[in-house]
Amino acid sequence: MSKLILTHEVSGLGAAGDVVEVKDGFARNYLVPRGLATRWTKGGQKQVDQIQAARKSRAIATIEEARDVRDRLQATTVNIAVRSGENGRLFGAVTTADIADAVKAAGGPQVDRRKIEVPRPIKTLGEHKVHLRLHEDVQATIEITVVPGK
Numbered sequence: 001m002s003k004l005i006l007t008h009e010v011s012g013l014g015a016a017g018d019v020v021e022v023k024d025g026f027a028r029n030y031l032v033p034r035g036l037a038t039r040w041t042k043g044g045q046k047q048v049d050q051i052q053a054a055r056k057s058r059a060i061a062t063i064e065e066a067r068d069v070r071d072r073l074q075a076t077t078v079n080i081a082v083r084s085g086e087n088g089r090l091f092g093a094v095t096t097a098d099i100a101d102a103v104k105a106a107g108g109p110q111v112d113r114r115k116i117e118v119p120r121p122i123k124t125l126g127e128h129k130v131h132l133r134l135h136e137d138v139q140a141t142i143e144i145t146v147v148p149g150k
Contacts, residue, residue: 002027004037005044007051009114017051066135069109073132073140078106081149084125094122094146099130102144122146 001021009015010031013022019040022031031037038044080102083091096113103111117131125146132140 003040004031005040005048005051006031006037008036010036017048019048063135063137066138069134070132070138070140073103073108073142076103076106076108076142078102078108078142078144080144080146082146084148088125090123090125090146092123094118094128094144099144103142 002024003019003021004027006014006016006018006020014020020037027037032039038047078099080094080098082094082098085091096116096118099116099118100111100113103109111132115133117133119129119131122128122144125148127143127145130142130144132142134140
């Protein structure tokens with residue numbers, strides 16, 4: 001087993017700044033080469049503290065605040081204008097960064113693109129459902145409308 005410090009959020013494992021123990025192969029072949037984690041050392045604890053302080057400053061503080069943000073987001077209509085072909089197919093796909101910018105433009109809060117989960121790639125015009133992790137106990141499902149534009 002290898003003890004690692006996560007530098008990015010890994011679904012099913014933990015958030016940035018967490019100290020986790022994983023199997024050697026997973027650490028050696030996946031987490032470390034992709035820059036998602038670094039080996040844990042005594043000096044690395046300072047890095048853990050910095051990552052956790054940065055995450056805490058960006059995070060929504062309380063569950064009540066997260067629920068309030070969720071209610072506001074679910075009541076907001078989010079439109080994304082993208083280039084599309086004749087039959088409604090997009091040139092490319094709508095990214096999580098596009099969704100985060102559209103939420104901000106629609107009057108919502110600044111949402112971290114890494115907290116947005118898109119079940120299937122959005123490659124067509126129309127309405128699509130997207131999940132946002134606002135807090136570890138609060139998720140929001142919002143509908144975005146992809147319209148032709150640009």
